[in-house]
Amino acid sequence: MTCVPDPVQVGQGSTCTATVSDGIAPTGTVDFTVDGALVADDVQLQPTQSGTSSTASFTTNTDLTVGDHTVGASYGGDATHAPSSGTTTLAVALVTTTTSVACDPNPVTAGQTSACTATVNGGGEPAPTGTVVFTVNGESVTSPLVPGAGGSSTATFTTNTALAVGSYQVTATYEGDARHSGSSGSTTLAVGLLTTASLLSCVPNPVQVGQSSTCTVTVSGGTAPTGTVDFTVDGALVADDVQLQPTQSGSSSTASFTTNTALTAGNHTVVASYAGDATHSGSTASTSLTVTPSGGGGNGGGSLINLNGLITAFNNISVNNNIKSPGSTNITNQQFPPVSSGN
Structure with a gap:
């Protein structure tokens, strides 16, 4: 036989x-x-x-x-x-099975979930039945198999939003049934930092020499970033470890500092650097602060008066002999020399 x-x-x-x-x-x-x-x-x-x-x-x-x-x-x-x-x-x-796992989206950013699907293939009808155990970061979740076409079945689960930045192995284990053998499969899920964007502005801008300006950076990143910001002016550190404060929107934070009144006249580059935190990437922003000369001089701070062409209008004026100069000398036909341009 x-x-x-x-x-x-x-x-x-x-x-x-x-x-x-x-x-x-x-x-x-x-x-x-x-x-x-x-x-x-x-x-x-x-x-x-x-x-x-x-x-x-x-x-x-x-x-x-x-x-x-x-x-x-x-x-x-x-x-x-x-x-x-x-x-x-x-x-x-038992009928031999194979199990594969895929997560979508992958990668994800911190605080974002991913839907992971295990496909158990039994090679033909009837499809595998039972449950699949998903394991991620030491925690397990059991999900039922749903029969599909072609002798395969699927089970799904959604990852936790609390996964920290890093790479995780997602494992799906099928225990088998009366007809099908057990099998397992895995994939790697990557969790990355939330991307941030920084925007910097100074108010007032421009300022006069001796006047300060308050510069504020707004760091946005899905959820409110935490941590600190360093500020530089023309490359020199002027304020470090300035604590971010969350805004009411819950998706951004701000930090501010006030410039020194000793800035000279001209354009100055102000830079804000955010180093990031456990869930947010770092980012930088810059802006230009203009410092103008302060008002002053004999005209009370107003514009200088160009007298060119005005003084010459007094030339050749005949002066009454009764009008005397400060030295008591009679002045007749006193000539005023023309004022040159720019004086």
């Missing part, structure tokens, strides 16, 4: 063949049993080419359960051959 294939998987049949030999080819029929139960009777023997033996075959039922089964063949004999029998063991194994 031989069965091919052996072993078989659940739901798979095997062809079992009895070979009866005795000098010349026996004739008659064979009865087959599985685990003592008759499954095929009076199966006609067929002579082989050797002329010294005959064979009879049957195919096992596909509903055999997992385990070892005894297949027996009984030959009843004929006019010239005595009866005989033989047995073999047929092993029935």
Whole structure:
């Protein structure tokens, strides 16, 4: 007795063949049993080419359960051959499965969830049943399998928003069912920092020499960034570790400092540098602060008056002899020299 294939998987049949030999080819029929139960009777023997033996075959039922089964063949004999029998063991194994895992989106940023799906493939109908255990960062969640087309089933779960920045192995373990073997698969989920954007402004701008300006940086990043900001003016550190304060929006934070009144006239570059925190990336912003000269001079801080062409209008004026100069000398036809441009 031989069965091919052996072993078989659940739901798979095997062809079992009895070979009866005795000098010349026996004739008659064979009865087959599985685990003592008759499954095929009076199966006609067929002579082989050797002329010294005959064979009879049957195919096992596909509903055999997992385990070892005894297949027996009984030959009843004929006019010239005595009866005989033989047995073999047929092993029935679980259907082999494969499990794969995919997470979407991947990567994610801190505080963002990802939907992870495990696909368990059983190679054909019926599809695997049961549950899948997902394990991430030491925590496990059990999800039911949902049968799909083509002999595969899927299970899903959503990751926790509390995952810190880093890489995590997401493992899906299928325990199997009465027909299917267990299997497992995994993937890597990457959790990255939230990207931040910084915007810097100074008020007032411009300022006069000796006047200060309050410069404020707004750092935005999905959730309110925490930590500190360093400020520089023209490359020199002027305020470090300035604490961020969250805004009412909950998605941004601000930090401020006031410039020194000693800044000279001209344009000055103000830079705010945010180093980031456990969930937010760092970012920088810059702006230009203009410092103008302060007002002053004999005209009370107003614009200088160009007298060119005005003084010459007094030339050649005849002065009454009764009008005297500060030195008591009579002045006649006093000439005022023209004022040159820019004086």
